[in-house]
Amino acid sequence: MVEKIETIILGGGQGGLATSYFLVQQKHEHIILEQAAQPANAWRNERWDSFTFVTPNWSIKMPGAEYNGNDPDGFMPRDEIVKYFEQYVERFRLPIGYNSRVNRVEQNTDGDGYCVTTSDAEFIARNIGVGENAARVAAHIVENRGASQ
Numbered sequence: 551m552v553e554k555i556e557t558i559i560l561g562g563g564q565g566g567l568a569t570s571y572f573l574v575q576q577k578h579e580h581i582i583l584e585q586a587a588q589p590a591n592a593w594r595n596e597r598w599d600s601f602t603f604v605t606p607n608w609s610i611k612m613p614g615a616e617y618n619g620n621d622p623d624g625f626m627p628r629d630e631i632v633k634y635f636e637q638y639v640e641r642f643r644l645p646i647g648y649n650s651r652v653n654r655v656e657q658n659t660d661g662d663g664y665c666v667t668t669s670d671a672e673f674i675a676r677n678i679g680v681g682e683n684a685a686r687v688a689a690h691i692v693e694n695r696g697a698s699q
């Protein structure tokens with residue numbers, strides 16, 4: 551079955567989560583499609599155990615959750631980073647569909663919105679949001695120019 555939704559965000563990294571935060575505040579219907587099973591995939595699975603931010607804690611400024619700990623000049627270690635993003639998702643009730651790898655994004659033939667295909671679902675969305683790194687997904691975007699030419 552094809553699900554219709556106003557906005558789909560590709561990837562639940564910080565770019566996607568920050569976008570979702572604002573959409574939640576403004577009560578816009580949306581879903582984040584995230585290929586991993588948990589939040590903070592890049593930090594959890596693509597960094598090493600001893601990893602710390604190279605940027606100081608004071609610069610952590612996710613919307614609604616600016617760093618307010620007692621070590622602003624410190625560098626947050628990986629496990630804390632992962633926890634920070636887990637709590638972010640929970641606190642703001644961000645709608646994430648986990649285990650949802652986006653395979654294809656295609657402009658609808660009538661030029662109105664997009665068809666988004668994951669491994670096991672299909673969506674029609676009016677808007678698409680793409681985080682910095684999830685832009686890799688954009689490599690799969692096929693723009694159907696037939697309707698606009």
Ligand SMILES: Cc1cc2nc3c(=O)[nH]c(=O)nc-3n(C[C@H](O)[C@H](O)[C@H](O)COP(=O)(O)OP(=O)(O)OC[C@H]3O[C@@H](n4cnc5c(N)ncnc54)[C@H](O)[C@@H]3O)c2cc1C
Binds near residue numbers: 565567591684
């Ligand atoms: C080694 C390293 C160290 C870094 N250190 C810092 C630092 O100290 N401070 C700092 O501010 N920045 C740092 N960065 C940069 C930071 O990681 C990125 O700027 C940030 O992660 C970008 O966020 P994003 O949401 O665009 O992408 P990501 O955080 O990469 O999130 C992308 C998400 O999309 C998901 N995804 C990807 N493809 C698909 C798909 N097809 N379908 C569904 N989901 C998909 C991924 O699972 C992931 O969760 C570092 C980067 C690296 C590589």
